[in-house]
Amino acid sequence: MPMKTISRWGAVGALAVAAAAAQDAREIAERARELARQGSTARAVVLYRQALEAAPAAEEMALRRDYAVTLGWAERYEEARREFRRVLELEPEQPAWAQREMARTELFGGNPGGALVWLDRLIQDGDRSEATLVRRG
Numbered sequence: 001m002p003m004k005t006i007s008r009w010g011a012v013g014a015l016a017v018a019a020a021a022a023q024d025a026r027e028i029a030e031r032a033r034e035l036a037r038q039g040s041t042a043r044a045v046v047l048y049r050q051a052l053e054a055a056p057a058a059e060e061m062a063l064r065r066d067y068a069v070t071l072g073w074a075e076r077y078e079e080a081r082r083e084f085r086r087v088l089e090l091e092p093e094q095p096a097w098a099q100r101e102m103a104r105t106e107l108f109g110g111n112p113g114g115a116l117v118w119l120d121r122l123i124q125d126g127d128r129s130e131a132t133l134v135r136r137g
Contacts, residue, residue: 029063119135
């Protein structure tokens, strides 16, 4: 068999494996989200770690952001802060809900000044949601 054919089939196989891994990561992450929303944060954290190991780079930021939020819900604030920093390195512009979760992590993690920085940024960007204004107040 010519080398070109082998290389082509090798590339197709690699793409199939990558696609399967991405699908696995999405399914694991969805289960982790369900568990986190049900209050089973310890189990959700384990699943998020598995999803991050299987996820392609293109999906890492969103998974890592959800993982950081879940760590905050699990009261593992230092770990949540570390993960949020990684998220911000991957994508500095985050949606308002994620920034509110960052503020929550700072507040309940013992850093009210850090929470105020996030909340002030949200207000400056035009967020007038009750969730932001109540926490800022």
